[in-house]
Amino acid sequence: MKQLTQNLRTGETALQEVPAPLVRKGCVLIRIHKSLISSGTERMLVKFSQANLLEKARQQPEKVKLAVSKIKSDGLVPAIRTIYNKLDQLIPLGYSNVGTIIAIGEGIQDLKVGDRVISNGPHAEIVCVSRNLVAKVPDHVPDEDAVFTVIASVALQGIRLLSPAIGETVVVTGLGLTGLLTAEILRLNGCRVIGIDPDEQKRAIASKDIITLNPDMTDAEKFVAELTNGMGADGVIITASSRSDSIISQAAHISRKRGKIVLIGVTGLHLNRADFYEKELTFQVSCSYGPGRNDHNYEQKGIDYPLPFARWTENRNFQAILELLSSGSLNVRPLISEIIPLADFKRAYKNISSSKSVAIILDYPKVVSNRSVTRFSDKILAGRKGVTGIIGAGNFTRTTMLPLLKGTELKYIASTDGFSAAELARRYNIPFATSDFQEILNDKEIDLVMITTQHQQHAAMVLESLLAGKHVFVEKPLAIFQAELDEITNVWQKLEPGPVSLTVGYNRRFSPHARKMKLLLKDSLMNVVITVNAGFIPAESWVHDRARGGGRIIGEACHFVDFFIFITGSRIEAVCMNSAGNACETADNASMLLKCENGSTGVINYFSNGNNAYAKERIEVYSLGRTLILDNFRTLTGYGFSPFTKLKTQQDKGHKQQFGRLLEMVKNGGAPLIPFEEIIHTSRVTFAALESLKTFSWVKI
Template sequence: MKQIIQDLKNGETILEEVPVPTIKSGHVLIRTHKTLVSLGTERMLVEFGKANFIQKARQQPDKVKMVLDKVKTDGLKPTMDAVFNKLNQPLPLGYCNVGEVVAIGKGVAEFKVGDRVASNGNHAEYVNIPKNLVAKIPDNVSYEEAAFTVIGSIGLQGIRLLNPTFGETIVVVGLGLIGLVTAELLLANGCNVIGFDYDDEKIKIAKEKGITAINPAEGTDQIKFVEIYTNGVGADGIIITASNKSNEIISQSANMCRKRGRIVLVGVIGLDISRADFYEKEISFQVSCSYGPGRYDEEYEQKGNDYPIGYVRWTEKRNFEAILNAISRGTLDVKPLITEKIPLGEYQKIYGDMKNSKSIASILEYNETEPPRSSVKISKKSFTNKKGVIGIIGSGNFTSSTILPNLRKIGADIKFIASSGGLTSTIMAKRYDIAKSTSDYKEILKDDEVDLVFVTTKHNMHAPMVLETLKAGKSVFVEKPLALTNSELDAIIEEYNNQNVTISVGFNRRFAPLAKKMKKLLGNDNTPINIIATMNAGFIPEDVWVHDMEVGGGRIIGEACHYIDLCTYFAGSKVKAICMNAMGKNPEENTDNASILLKYENGSNAVINYFANGSKAYSKERVEVYSQERTLIMDNWRKLKAYGFKGGNSSSKQDKGHYNQFDELILQQIRGNNPIIPFEEIVNTTKASFAAIDSLKNQEWVVIN
């Protein structure tokens, strides 16, 4: 299928050929008939993409500070690699999609195949959308009209926040697409509506709809006009739908308001607010978030958990339905807003010169003729009679920033890369010369030439996909963690014992050059050692999926397992007991800031401090090892200080062991050597991470069987 994307690195807008997305649980798969181009929002994205590196930095000063902090701790090259990796990730354009349901995911009861629906899907021939972001189109509403659903909901949410009453005077600043829809909805609400814009064509349309529309370029003073119009009272409320970096708009809006007036920002403007403008009149100001309650809430959007209507009357989905109902009843007429209708293949007529476009609403029309495909061939590579042929499931940030660059350095043979949406895997396949991109990972498991599968998905998918890979008779490398529960781990152990394949987990730290040097200095005489390992892991907001125990497993199981494995590597022994304590009055609810104490079978002790409340300017990782009146101190995988050892001091660029790990893994797969990490150590580390959580809950030491 074809999809429009924005390349943030070179600024090109591209019509990309990608696999059709795979239907997910709680989602509906939609074949697109029309999409609406939101010129305001999409123009900003396109112009950002076309900006040079310095211009991009100026637009995001907060990101610049993050980059500078990372340079201090990780060095220049790793930081620049991370920055350019972000810029290399494609940005799908569009969020106003209408089409026909062609497949239903598990748990979806309110839709059926054949339903006509509106959603926030991208400009793509097929989109896979969560059910709470999809609404049925009434029979008397055309696809072209329904394409305004999401745009209309953005304006409607701004109105709901303003809470206008019948007879109030409301000013709409900016009569673009959202502004015109907002103004018409306000009229339907019984308000007196004034609109300001500098485009005569938009002024004309607004007047035809009954809006008092003014072009300030003709010499009208906006503040004085509102004052005269309201007999000196001022406007009851202002909705700003304009896009302009100037601070003048917010100042003018405050001066147009009556005492205790309200201002709601829907657009994007300069926000250097003058206290005096707001103070004397006690004006309230609020920013509207997209198209309603539920936006960016993982529980609502991705998991499909609706808010009870008695507590949240208007969610984003119910706003969608309200807009469609208004179009159906004729209280919202969007047809006059359509400026042009363009076939998808001629998309550059819209995107070629958006900066100078006078269009209000551009409709993209879809006429898919080829049957949908779940994979796309990128190159004609041959893998006949080769070993170590790789298929990668998952194309997220870690895959693009770390796995693929290292595999390319090694010269690995990669036949497949999979992503559920098909877009990111296609972009990566082209960048790294991978033979095929697919949205159906099962194609990898069925392929006879692939003998090594990488699993780099969200944590809750690791164990099920590892099991599927083992049953397919293929070796597997899975990013940590291996599993989230003991039952998952038991199932993997049982299947592993029935197969002649290997399991590797992404415990890359033990492969780092400095870790290898430390191990060599310590020797292999099994003498007990003391280890203090500190991870200045950094804060992650509570709503990020890593914290969800069912999806991410939390940061101890999901991330600190790295350091349990590293301590095991240095100790040369397995963990036999573990105790964990965490910060706060209810520590079991906060595993972000925890200390883990490990007892090893050979008498070694280790303390892992996993903290999320430290400064980003400080080193992210530090390891101290004490043995036989000697000490090793490793700082952030860049420096090693050795006390009591000869020739132990080292310094180099940051290297966390990924290259060595993958190099050894592929050689092992080709030559049939022993696993790069003994499976019993992988199992022990995984059990130890589970035991740490049990210890915290029960406030006691936990013995590992």
């Protein structure tokens, strides 16, 4: 199928061939009829991508600060590599469409195949969208009207936050697509509407019942004051896109005392306290289509907000717009600039910069490919050893794995949406991209499956891959629940020895620094202190969700448990963990005490409350009057290990060495990279650490 993409580095807008997505639980699969280009949002995105690197930095000063911190902690080369990887990725365009349901996911009861619906899916011939971001279109509402629903809901949510009453005067600043929709819905609400925009053609499109003015020609403050008998506007909704602070300042000046200002668009936000203080103004930023936006439970799990407590949600806003369209109250036809075939997308994106362009509709072909596999290369791998399929096309795959696997026998890459897999297949000359990972498991040429999906999928995919007779690499963690770990152990014990292997991405033990430490320390007793300055991750992130990410102790601290086991050469006998603040399963400010069977001891300090300018990882080992200090896998310093004193490299956490040894083992056989018992033991230690946190006691492994 075809999908529109934007390259943030080159500025290219392209129609790409990508695998069609599969329908997921709680979602519907939609064949798109029409989609609406959001002239403001997409114009801003295209302009940003076409800017040079310096201009991009000027537009995002907060990202520059993060880059400087990364250079200080990780070094210049890794930081530059990360920046270019971020900019070089394709992003999907679009978020307002209408189409027909062609498949229903598990758990969907109130929709059926054949229903015509709107959704917030991208500009693509087929989209998979969760239930709460889909609404059924009334039979007599044509596609050309229904396609406005999602963008009109953005306008509606801003109005709901303003809560205007009948007869109030509301100013809309910026008469682009969202601004014109906002003005029209306000008019339907019984408000007197004043539209401000310097573009004469945009003002001309506005309804005759909407008062418009050119701020370059007319003193807006004086105009509004005269119109309201000196009182000022009851409310201002800003739908303009500008980096200037003058728009927010103007909004304050034209408002009445105790008036409200709502920001839907993008503008400079250096507020003048005096402007707001003297009038006791209220200012609020509107978040997209309404309550539920960016809430995983609402958008992905389909958990609705109770109507008595949240009258209007994203989906209920969609329904409200569709009702306005159905009744004929909201007329969007005057806003349509052009209807353009999808294949002619370049003309559409050329025209969005035109002042004449307000709403451009893309029209989709009636017959589309729904294949879940797309071929990108004619490379032949038959008869070769070490043929590999990757499941997961996220950040780790993009920035770490694929650059190190160049020149290897990669045949497949899979991602749930197909889009990200297609992008990476195209860039790294991988023959096939797919949205169905079963294609990889069913391919007899595949020797090795590498799994880099979100954590909750690891255990099940490992089991399926092992049972399919494949060698398996899985990025940490192996499992996020004890039951998953037990099932993997049971299946492994029933497998015939030899034909398959299991490797977890505990890469740090393969670092040249780790190997040097092991060589210097040998089997001596030691005390190990590992400090991880992990950095803050917002509470709503998936990594903190016990059922998805497992929490950071299970999901990331396992790296350092494995490193400790490798350095000490011993199983861990018992663990005791304490955390700062709330002692919950997803704690990420914790200290883990470890006792080894051989008498060595250690502590892993995993902290998220440190400063990101400080090194992320520091390892100290004390043994027999000697000390080793490893600083961020860049510098290893020895005291008492004459003649060794220092090993200094670019940051090297062992990924390259692990991948190289893994492929060598898959091709030529040999011992597993990490013994299965150690892999399982590492996960058990992290589970025991969480148990210790609950019981306030040592837990034996």
